[in-house]
Amino acid sequence: MRAVRLHEHGGPEVLRYDEVPIPEPGPGEVLVRVHAVGVNPPDWYLRDGLTNLPPETRPKFSLPVIPGTDLSGVVEAVAADVDGLSVGDEVFGLLRFPSFDGSTYAEYVVAPASDLALKPAGIDHVHAAGAPMAGLTAWQFLIELGHDHPSPFQAAQHRPVPLGANMTVLINGAAGGVGHFALQLAKWKGARVIAVASGAHESFLRELGADEFIDYTKSRPEELVHDVDLVLDAVGGPDSKRFLRTLKRGGSQFPVFFGEFDEEETVKLGVTVTGTQVRSNGAQLAELGRLLDAGTVRVAIDSTFALADARAAHERAARGHIQGKIVLTVA
Known part of the structure; x- marks a missing residue:
């Protein structure tokens, strides 16, 4: 499969479009054929080497690494112990955050089933891919935290x-x-x-x-x-x-x-x-998905780029004044 990888840290020019093996799902996981990828600030933090984060809060990772946390796509394979998801289901999710192991800048991704929700039928993959990280951040700050993990930035729970x-x-x-x-x-x-x-x-x-x-x-x-x-x-x-x-x-x-x-x-x-650090949460995403399906909340799309053009997407992000979300499309 094709995937965007970082072999070194730097500007948008270090994003490389590589051929890599299709991953295999382990226990509790599903394989997703990716249709669209949401672009988020942690993607360029990772590309830069996480230099903007205090050293004690930096997640561990090794190069080469596939960036990305947000996706919308279709389930291709399901581990034997996974209930509630089937091959052919359309799903969206924020994967493995706050680690940097989401690896969504790719044609296929292995995802924890608990990080996924069924994609709202009323929106397409591009709009669904724009929702998970940004939508869950707003949800966990404003509506419901949904976890008891401490924040790396404060002692008290948000x-x-x-x-x-x-x-x-x-x-x-x-x-x-x-x-x-x-x-x-x-x-x-x-x-x-x-x-x-x-x-x-x-x-x-x-x-x-x-x-x-x-x-x-x-x-x-x-x-x-x-x-x-x-x-x-x-x-x-x-x-x-x-x-x-x-x-x-x-x-x-x-x-x-x-x-x-x-x-x-x-x-x-x-x-x-007070603040918190957003965490993957499929159940909360399902709640947000109902609002998206009803049109109560909508995802605004600033721009879209093909996966192979991830560099151009990061260049767009660097110019700022983004209206809504930047999304990568996967053919």
């Missing part, structure tokens, strides 16, 4: 805040993969949503249900907004702390990518900062 009609949620990076799912899930729960993104995304985010839009290239959200109940910062990082001043006392901030916060400041403001 606890989502119950969302409802009396809540105002600010979402920074609202047009990206996690952001556009978070916006739709918050609206599903009845919250009022303030979306922060660049101006080009305003009509897209209002279509998804944003009640208010802030173009961060023209205004500073932290100077315009006050007394919100929850900030979900899908960008995160060192600048995330600027959103603390938008929160009311008792409010919470969820940085998706770990940030730098002063505990003294958060105590003084009376706010909570």
